[in-house]
Amino acid sequence: MEVVLNGERRNVAADTVSALIAEFGLGNKLLVVEIDGAIIPKERWAATRIGEGMKIELVHFVGGG
Amino acid sequence: MTERDALVIGGKKLTSRFFLGTGRFPNPFVQKETIKASGAEVLTFAIRRINLDSPEDDAILQHLEDGNFTFLPNTSGARTAEEAVRIARLARAAGVGNWVKVEISANEKTLLPDPLETLKATEMLAREGFVVLPYTSDDPILCKRLEEAGAAAVMPGGAPIGTGLGILNPYNIGLIVEEANVPVIVDAGLGSAQDVVQAMELGVDGVLMNTPVAKAKDPVAMARAMRLAIEAGRLSYLAGRIPKKKYASASSGHEAYIVR
Numbered sequence: 001m002e003v004v005l006n007g008e009r010r011n012v013a014a015d016t017v018s019a020l021i022a023e024f025g026l027g028n029k030l031l032v033v034e035i036d037g038a039i040i041p042k043e044r045w046a047a048t049r050i051g052e053g054m055k056i057e058l059v060h061f062v063g064g065g
Numbered sequence: 066m067t068e069r070d071a072l073v074i075g076g077k078k079l080t081s082r083f084f085l086g087t088g089r090f091p092n093p094f095v096q097k098e099t100i101k102a103s104g105a106e107v108l109t110f111a112i113r114r115i116n117l118d119s120p121e122d123d124a125i126l127q128h129l130e131d132g133n134f135t136f137l138p139n140t141s142g143a144r145t146a147e148e149a150v151r152i153a154r155l156a157r158a159a160g161v162g163n164w165v166k167v168e169i170s171a172n173e174k175t176l177l178p179d180p181l182e183t184l185k186a187t188e189m190l191a192r193e194g195f196v197v198l199p200y201t202s203d204d205p206i207l208c209k210r211l212e213e214a215g216a217a218a219v220m221p222g223g224a225p226i227g228t229g230l231g232i233l234n235p236y237n238i239g240l241i242v243e244e245a246n247v248p249v250i251v252d253a254g255l256g257s258a259q260d261v262v263q264a265m266e267l268g269v270d271g272v273l274m275n276t277p278v279a280k281a282k283d284p285v286a287m288a289r290a291m292r293l294a295i296e297a298g299r300l301s302y303l304a305g306r307i308p309k310k311k312y313a314s315a316s317s318g319h320e321a322y323i324v325r
Contacts, residue, residue, distance in 0.1 A: 005117065006114040006115065006117060007114065010117075024115075024117050026115065029115075030159055030160075030161075031115060031159070032112075032155045032156075032158045032159050034155060037151075039154060039155060039158045041158065057114065057155075058114065058115045058117070059112050059113060059114055059115060059155055060112070060113065060115050060159075061110040061111070061112060061138065061156075061159065061161075062088075062110065062111050062112075062113045063086070063087040063088035063089065063090065063096075063110065063111065064086060064087060064088045064109055064110050064111025064138075064139055064141055064275075065086030065087075065088050065089075065109055065111075065139070065141075065226065065253070065273070065274075065275030065276065
């Protein structure tokens with residue numbers, strides 16, 4: 001299905017947040033997930049379903065001052 | 066710094082007055098060595114989208130062993146208070162604490178902080194229980210307002226970010242220190258050890274630096290220089306300097322010159 005992932009339209013196979021993270025090989029990373037403006041806590045990743053057109057943000061820490 | 070002269074922010078006791086940024090280092094190894102040499106306990110970060118096409122890039126916390134660090138994520142990239150609050154919540158959700166550096170720039174050329182949005186974001190985030198350290202312009206009244214809005218410390222800039230121009234308005238920084246009931250951290254614009262000593266002699270409680278260390282020819286050596294400068298400046302401030310005078314006064318007095 002098509003979602004807006006980090007600002008870009010993408011087709012993904014995953015149907016849950018956990019599967020999405022695995023699909024991009026991010027399983028062992030410290031990251032935060034936001035869907036349509038709401039943060040999804042880690043303990044809800046497995047149960048949170050991904051739907052057509054959702055705006056998904058996957059963010060992490062980078063160097064900064 | 067000694068135990069006796071510790072700095073407390075948001076209930077946390079810090080023995081180092083050096084806040085170090087983690088951007089722009091040549092590589093993770095130099096960064097790690099630099100952090101060690103700096104003695105810094107507070108490290109700043111930014112929050113960005115993961116690059117999904119090359120996920121092996123610069124996720125910063127991956128490179129840090131679990132030192133006893135306090136993480137201070139910034140809200141860089143935000144242009145409004147609402148955007149800053151959103152970024153702060155994302156940072157907190159990562160589970161690395163509840164400190165946040167409010168950084169809201171309205172001008173791409175100067176990156177100077179937007180005072181109105183910074184004040185608004187400080188108020189909102191303090192109400193949500195964050196330990197808020199706003200990066201602000203060096204305005205004594207604004208710093209007071211930020212304190213009243215719930216800032217745990219105020220962080221006036223010495224000069225625009227990354228310029229290395231030093232403290233452009235020492236008079237203002239001095240006034241901010243005089244008026245403040247929360248710690249004052251000079252954030253941004255410092256270039257070398259002399260700027261750091263000047264800041265500390267003005268009575269600020271600490272300094273936050275990134276570019277002057279990360280982009281120095283030898284970042285590890287510069288971190289050490291800055292650390293010593295913080296200590297020298299702090300001790301000089303506490304020791305109390307002599308007043309400046311126009312004319313000379315001999316160190317050994319004028320009485321009983323042997324040759325006269």
